[in-house]
């Protein structure tokens with residue numbers, strides 16, 4: 001490498017990446033980076049050529065359109081929603097059409113809202129025109145290639161009253177005063193407008209001991225989980241429905257943990273590394289690394305975004321005890337809501353500090369982690385439970401609650417703690433080598449019984465956003 005300047009490196013990437021060269025990791029990374037830059041530049045040039053060609057074709061097509069030879073949609077507004085039928089849209093210049101628009105368009109305040117039934121049996125939704133225009137998916141407002149909005153920062157300065165509204169069984173169309181047209185499939189509106197009380201609920205079973213024991217164990221055999229789309233979908237479905245799933249008959253090794261986990265989403269690096277192990281006497285850093293029992297908790301409460309899934313795989317144990325505990329946090333919160341709605345609101349509205357001090361590897365300075373959050377949050381639109389974090393070990397010094405509110409907070413917190421530790425809330429399960437347990441760490445708490453002897457647990461964290469994206473892709477969310 002000595003004596004090469006950057007230009008010569010980038011020109012001779014293919015030669016220098018030969019494994020026989022003795023480049024350091026850092027140099028190899030640099031070379032990859034330079035190769036990627038070169039590749040990006042070439043790709044950009046190709047794209048520009050393609051775009052020029054397309055532009056030439058378009059110009060030719062427009063000329064043909066003027067002379068009546070091109071059959072392209074004369075409105076110049078390609079239909080922006082797959083599946084909707086442009087032929088069913090009609091536009092007139094008269095607002096009076098709104099009255100005939102369909103019996104379920106019940107009101108049409110020109111300057112305010114459109115009142116329309118979005119699904120059968122539901123109350124009509126009152127959709128402000130401002131929202132409708134903001135959610136126009138025509139090419140003027142939405143880039144369908146990147147699936148991103150094209151910003152209109154002058155939205156509120158526009159005349160947001162419609163000139164005409166037309167509705168049929170499937171679609172709704174608006175011609176705006178400035179001539180712009182927007183088409184909305186009703187299904188799309190039903191799915192995307194403010195859900196309020198009438199939203200589609202996530203398919204969840206909030207469970208206590210009895211419920212979970214009366215349902216089939218949420219488990220998928222390793223072969224099926226790994227090799228079939230349906231197997232993966234079942235695992236993701238279990239995670240959405242129960243907040244945990246097991247992969248059975250997996251290789252009884254850390255490699256088994258890795259394979260079963262990576263099938264769901266990439267393993268998340270954290271201050272504990274990627275794939276980690278838990279055994280007694282690994283240090284004094286955490287109660288997890290002792291023989292003691294651990295009460296139900298979620299992990300990473302001290303991070304702004306806790307890990308989405310925590311994976312546990314028992315590889316060895318030569319003593320007794322150590323059974324795993326699972327408690328559904330959403331069920332616990334829901335129980336508090338039923339038993340004492342005021343305590344529910346107190347917990348929802350109280351922000352708590354969570355803290356963690358951890359030694360770093362290689363003599364680096366320690367981590368001082370801290371995050372603030374209520375124990376649970378609700379989806380702002382639908383009110384469904386969204387997040388849950390509870391860790392009595394890592395709760396920080398309470399400097400977020402005014403003295404006058406302390407008694408109310410502690411009573412509510414105690415109520416929740418009491419619900420969590422009721423035997424009726426607890427699901428105990430003895431893990432064994434070959435059974436990989438995946439737990440939704442934003443919903444379900446885990447813990448363990450005290451144990452004797454040597455016990456080796458392998459595990460890892462998976463990111464919330466990535467597994468939920470997989471669940472959406474698989475159609476289970």
Ligand SMILES: C[N+](C)(C)CCCC[C@H](N)C(=O)O
Nearest residue numbers: 272276278286288298299300
């Ligand atoms: C899971 N692993 C062994 C890596 C870490 C254990 C630390 C648990 C910590 N109290 C927390 O709640 O995040």
Ligand SMILES: O=C(O)CCC(=O)C(=O)O
Nearest residue numbers: 278288294299447448457
């Ligand atoms: O040892 C166990 O089974 C669980 C450990 C644990 O709760 C943790 O590492 O967060």
